[in-house]
Amino acid sequence: MRFRALPRGLVWAAVAGLVIVVVAFAWLKFAPRHVPEGQRRLVLLDEGSLQDLRDAFNATAGEVRVLALLSPT
Amino acid sequence: MRGASALERLIEESPDARLRVLVVWEPVLASDVAPPLNGALALLHDRRVVQFWDPGRVVSADLVRTVNEDPGRYGFDDALPEDFIVWDAVAVFAAGDRWEGDLPVPAHHGGPVVDDIDETRKAIAGTMRAP
Numbered sequence: 001m002r003f004r005a006l007p008r009g010l011v012w013a014a015v016a017g018l019v020i021v022v023v024a025f026a027w028l029k030f031a032p033r034h035v036p037e038g039q040r041r042l043v044l045l046d047e048g049s050l051q052d053l054r055d056a057f058n059a060t061a062g063e064v065r066v067l068a069l070l071s072p073t
Numbered sequence: 074m075r076g077a078s079a080l081e082r083l084i085e086e087s088p089d090a091r092l093r094v095l096v097v098w099e100p101v102l103a104s105d106v107a108p109p110l111n112g113a114l115a116l117l118h119d120r121r122v123v124q125f126w127d128p129g130r131v132v133s134a135d136l137v138r139t140v141n142e143d144p145g146r147y148g149f150d151d152a153l154p155e156d157f158i159v160w161d162a163v164a165v166f167a168a169g170d171r172w173e174g175d176l177p178v179p180a181h182h183g184g185p186v187v188d189d190i191d192e193t194r195k196a197i198a199g200t201m202r203a204p
Contacts, residue, residue, distance in 0.1 A: 025106075028106065028107045028110075029106065029107045031110075033108050033109070033110070033111060033114060033126075034111050034114065035114050035124050036114065036115055036117070036118035036120075036122075038120035039118075039120060039122055039123065039124065040123050040124075042108070042109075042114065042124050042125070042126055043123070043124070043125045043126070044125075044126050044128075045097070045125050045126065045127040045128075045129075045131055045132060046127075046128070046129055046131060047129065047131050050131050050132065050135060052125075053095065053097070053125060053132060053172075054172045054173075056093075056095055056123050057093075057095060057166075057171075057172040058171050058172055058173075060093040061168070061169060061170065061171050062091070062168055062169070063091040063092055063093045063168055064090070064091065064092050064093070064165065064166065064167060064168055064197055064200045064201055065092075065093045065094075065095060065165070065166040065170070066080070066092065066093070066094045066095070066163060066164070066165055066166075066193070066197065067095045067097070067163070067164045067166065067179075068076070068077075068080055068094065068095070068096050068097065068162070068163045068164075068186060069097045069099060069132065069133060069159050069160050069161070069162050069163075070076055070077055070096060070097070070098055070099070070160065070161060070186065071098070071099065071100070071101040071102050071105055071160055071161065072098045072100070072105050072107075072108065072109035072110070072113050073074070073102055073104040073105050073113075
């Protein structure tokens with residue numbers, strides 16, 4: 001069985017493409033998120049912090065509240 | 074995204090209303106691999122908005138659990154499937170309602186948000202007028 005080496009340019013292009021994809025994904029995943037000015041910071045919810053949402057709901061119990069569940073894309 | 078924009082426009086219609094908007098972003102679509110980007114967060118820029126990122130969809134799961142304990146209380150004929158995902162949905166709660174254990178019964182709920190925005194507007198107005 002014989003293998004033919006890939007052209008060096010093609011290898012570098014593939015590596016560069018892979019790096020770009022990895023960097024883009026990392027940026028997408030970990031870039032700092034900022035809510036608009038005047039709002040409370042973005043709150044991360046999990047099983048242990050669901051109470052944060054309840055607290056926010058109850059903290060303004062004197063007001064009408066709207067709860068919306070949305071997909072980010 | 075259209076739901077978020079529609080919701081923001083609705084809030085802006087009543088700049089002085091005593092209103093709090095809790096927005097829970099959750100991954101549902103295949104493209105939802107990360108928290109909402111700043112552009113998405115900026116769609117809801119009113120100061121009365123509080124935004125949450127719920128990567129494990131714990132809010133949806135809690136709502137399904139709550140509804141299934143008593144579907145009729147929340148206006149459902151039957152229990153929801155255990156794996157049901159509550160998303161692109163909106164609910165309006167009257168002043169005075171508190172969330173202790175189970176979510177209180179909303180004055181209105183519906184979705185998709187962009188299609189339900191007129192009903193949401195009416196519910197907010199009606200709830201504001203209620204004594």
